[in-house]
Amino acid sequence: MVRSSPQNAHIGSAEQGRGPRCCGIVNAPILLIGASSGIGLATAKLLQQEGRAIITAGRRDPGLGAPHITFDVLTSTIPTDQLPTELGGLAYFPGSIDLKPLRSTKADDLRAAFELNVLGAFTTVQACADRLKKVPGSGIVLFSTVAVGRGMAFHSSVAAAKGAVEGLTRSLAAELAPTVRVNCIAPSLTRTPLAEKLLSSPEREAASAERHPLKRVGEADDIAAMAAFLLGERARWITGQVIGVDGGMSAI
DSSP: OEEOOGGGOSTTOTTSSSSOOOSGGGTSOEEEESOSSHHHHHHHHHHHHTTOOEEEEESSOOOSSSOEEEOOTTTOOOOGGGSOSOOSEEEEOOOOOOOOOGGGOOHHHHHHHHIIIIIHHHHHHHHHHHHHHTSTTEEEEEEOOHHHHHOOTTOHHHHHHHHHHHHHHHHHHHHHTTTEEEEEEEEOSEESGGGGGGGSSHHHHHHHHHTSTTSSOEEHHHHHHHHHHHTSGGGTTOOSOEEEESTTTTTO
16 A cells, blocks of 8 residues: 655655656656665665655655555565556665575575565566656666675575676666666675674674775665666666676775
């Protein structure tokens, strides 16, 4: 179901936020899947600060005063009858960090990672594609990980799934061009609830920071800044890219 505050009674209204009132992606709302915490929540807040209309969707309402659609990507597809007829963007934030050695990784671990990271993203894009096509220049943002390109021990299930997301990004970018842009962000370790076990002590955080050329771990706002950029008009000539936001880890 959709929950909307009085000021956001019309889910597709351009009156949400403070942005310019012009045509195209500035007016059409951005759908954010899984924006209740971490990078998704930081992106939602940043987009609101920039005056963009947003719709959140997922198991939990982030409580930002924006329209929210309650559903679970693992058990259903997004109910399109609750969406406006046009979307200016889509970002898919659900992900997993399930680190295990090869001997402990089961086939079910790979299936679970694939269903959440790949199948969930695919079915959401598939359901929303026609609404995105109605807004020339609209953007889709998916998420990978630095572990796909770098190669890291104990990352076999998540790296396999996120590698598929990178392939999906390029395929969708080719298919949906020139109307819809599709890009992917590949972060390194970022301070979010999902990664809290990896940063559970000052010693662990210091060791993680030291592995990055910029000598710190990522913050949710670091990744949100790139996501908001890719969903905006300034990224209108960018599609099919996997962009590392990783403190230099993938390149240096």
